[in-house]
Amino acid sequence: MFKEERNFNRFTWKDLGDINEGRPNLGLTVPVFAYRLLQYTFRDVLITELGIEKTNDIIVRAGKLAGAQFCMNLLNRELDFNEFVAQLQRVLREQTIGILRIEKADIENMNFTLTVAEDLDCSGLPFTDEVVCNYDEGFIAGILEAYTGKLFSAKEIDCWASGDRVCRFDVREVRTDK
């Protein structure tokens, strides 16, 4: 199931299992450092094996899978955009994933600027002059893809790690020329 050879993604929410049943004593949550240990050790090894570009691409794609499943399982996709954004902000806060703040929303052109404060990926990282939230990029794009049914790209333009104290993303629909 998790280990068979394949060339397509098959991850779904139920692959996460019944955490309540499996962790009756330790519960649903873990410290943020456990999340970062996983992500940054993966990143470290992937860079040595595949290089930076491929590594970033893999992390974005994984984030997209997660974002789409998150949207399909925890969010109501029937809401109109404003209600959906309010819901997303609330759920991200309740699940302690991050503090979402919209700065610009051009619904007609499907172009958004948003920030995520206190995010899991990078808040508190040492300053390195890099933007590092590739998983968040994918996660945000995945949520919007699942909500709208259209292709999205999210590009981080400011990051805690680049000294900005907040992660800002430019999110837009990917329009393919027919």
Added chain:
Amino acid sequence: MIDDIVDKITMLLQGKIPSKIDTEKLDNENECEFSKKLNQLIDFMQEIHEFIIPLSKGELHDIKVQPGNYLASPFKELHSRLVHLTWQATQVAKGDYEQRVDFMGDFSEAFNAMIIALDQNEKLLKKKIDELEKAIFHIVKLEGILPICANCKRIRLEGAPYDKQESWVQIESYISNRTKAEFSHGICPDCIKKLYSD
């Protein structure tokens, strides 16, 4: 050299932006390195200056601090929050009361309370308008010419056949069903005379 540096730092402490040190003219390696760092500080402070003044005037767009200016980070965070609040206020102006401001201290509390109050007031207003529209509808129903029996004063229901007795209802019933008015019964002086003349 030291006097020049003290002057420049004094200017920085006074909120002014001094000119940078010409490092090309310095022979001493330590002085050169120190001067480069001071120049970088001057650059950072100048950038902050050019960022924070428009920000203090509410000009949120077309201002930017280059990555790597860590001294400016809190101002960038402030800018980000103000841009978000501007979006929130715009949404409220459009009638979107779903949004909430998170984790901005007293401001969140005040802003969210305002959105909830606006939402409640609008709902109350809509309810009142609805009630008024219904009242107007009833009033309109009482307008026009009412067919009334010349003898018993019953009123014929709208569209009901003339020759059926059930088409004709008591005037009290007719008005009570179309307004909030209720009737209490008594007898006027003329009728008392007619009914109890003995």
